[in-house]
Amino acid sequence: MYLIGVLLLLLTASSAHAQNPDLIALANKFFKPLPDVIPAPPDNPTTPEKVALGKMLYYETRLSKGDEVSCSTCHNLSTGGVDNLPTSFGHLAQRGGRNAPTVLNAGLQIAQFWDGRAPSLEEQAKGPILNPVEMAMPSRDLAIQRLYYIPEYKDRFKKAFPEDKEPIIYDNIARAIASFERTLLTPSRFDKFLKGDAAALTANEKKGLELVIKTGCVTCHNGVGAGGGMYQKFGIYGHYEGSDDPGRFNVTHDEKDKFVFKVPMWRNVTRTAPYFNNGSVWDLKEAIRIMAKIQLNKELTNDEVDRIADFLHSLEGNPPQAAMTLPVLPASTPSTPPPDFTK
């Protein structure tokens, strides 16, 4: 009902000649600027000690079987929080089944992974470490052992989890990583625009913004992430031939969740090619065209596609400097279990 009201409003307000204050007001009906912090769950409040430890663990290849894969391998902060590969390389160059989603602003979403199978960043972080084609750890225990005999980790876990008698536990590894990931907010020019700075977007970007509203993209790509807030069927007007991934059906086993995925965020989408759940499309403009066709049954002109791509560039932003500074990781000790290069 609310959306229909807004769409009626839109019929009056939006046009190729919408005035800036109108467009800002209209945009605020669909989108929200980035918050200053991502709220943490009650059982894992963000602290500087956890963030610092989490950053170390984010780069910690010793959390992988062969000491060769870390969170950062697939979620590279230099490249939009992804690896720019169709699917990622894990232990011994095994390939995963889905395109790595961005870690940037990920904590703003309703859930994690393409199929939403993890309700929180904490739950998400526990997955890839044990996934046999990703970091491939044979057990939680080995992950703990890899850190346990390193004095600096002993000390840092103690400081990050001062109430725990034995702080180096698998759940705390995930908690620290999640705390670091909550710092990965990327303020953009579009946020400035939403907050009232009409000059933050170019004329072409504003045209693109009007188009994503008028075309209906904002039905799904909305809110603080411009996506990440709901699940939707991929291929409402015809199946997308590039993928047979049943998506969220694998989580719920509900027929109506077949080919349903979490709507990806638009934030930094210009940096996260290739696109879609299987990374099958390299060109952002082709992705825009396909989405309009199979989700909204609309054929966009080349000019419309160009303007929408222009607009999406206004959603680019970088994580804070502190997050972009590499940690110095402590050396292993003779008691640290060595890497295992078997599959």
Added chain:
Amino acid sequence: MYLIGVLLLLLTASSAHAQNPDLIALANKFFKPLPDVIPAPPDNPTTPEKVALGKMLYYETRLSKGDEVSCSTCHNLSTGGVDNLPTSFGHLAQRGGRNAPTVLNAGLQIAQFWDGRAPSLEEQAKGPILNPVEMAMPSRDLAIQRLYYIPEYKDRFKKAFPEDKEPIIYDNIARAIASFERTLLTPSRFDKFLKGDAAALTANEKKGLELVIKTGCVTCHNGVGAGGGMYQKFGIYGHYEGSDDPGRFNVTHDEKDKFVFKVPMWRNVTRTAPYFNNGSVWDLKEAIRIMAKIQLNKELTNDEVDRIADFLHSLEGNPPQAAMTLPVLPASTPSTPPPDFTK
């Protein structure tokens, strides 16, 4: 002659009770503190533009065939400038033949690679990009093409090499990377000690310093890198059974270069396990014991090994903050050649 004079001096000066000023003076006979900058070759003067571009290229997986390996993959600044693996993983998880040497302070050495086959950082940087088991680029041309259609690289190469009509050339990729690498100096407590701060080392570290002098380790591990200044046979008193690598012989084809390698630097050696040209030894203390035995024919006591290991910790240092800050890499364009996942 000079060394004999110094060793005579040592007989008087060095003992378990050497006074601090004596030990500082003695240490300065063998070692040199880190310079403020690493001198650049005349044809590649260091500039801020080259350093910034070089940092981007250092993290650029698009310089590898499968868009999955960068300089940083094997020479990780978070972990002593290495990957802490016996041998590195390259394209499609292929393994190299030798342990990755540290990039930290690498420009201080007489030459690059274990066998010294590259005379400069510039020449070194050109190797792994084209090595079929490392970054596996099939041609210099593809490396150039991967960058050529990205407007930000066009602009940055132009600014870094303003006199070149076509600045995006293979040699300039290497020049920029080398310029960045020249910033990777890691000042340590030992440098403070050499400059006169007796309190910079602990009592045990000073004992270790006396031991490396007395035992003769400093015959090879000396100068500004505490190594990196000469070639030596690995296994002077008996062949090291862990390796049949002919070393520098492969470069010179001179029989007397069989099993000869560049002496590795001690700087950050505490962070760069596993040790030796094939990464066969994980424990620093075992490496110390083996080296004393096969290079100097000396059996060290456990206590002596412990003190030497203590001393080596005083050579730990971190690259400057600017080098530790990750670059933001520009997105590919539809004209950028995509990754190739074939061998």
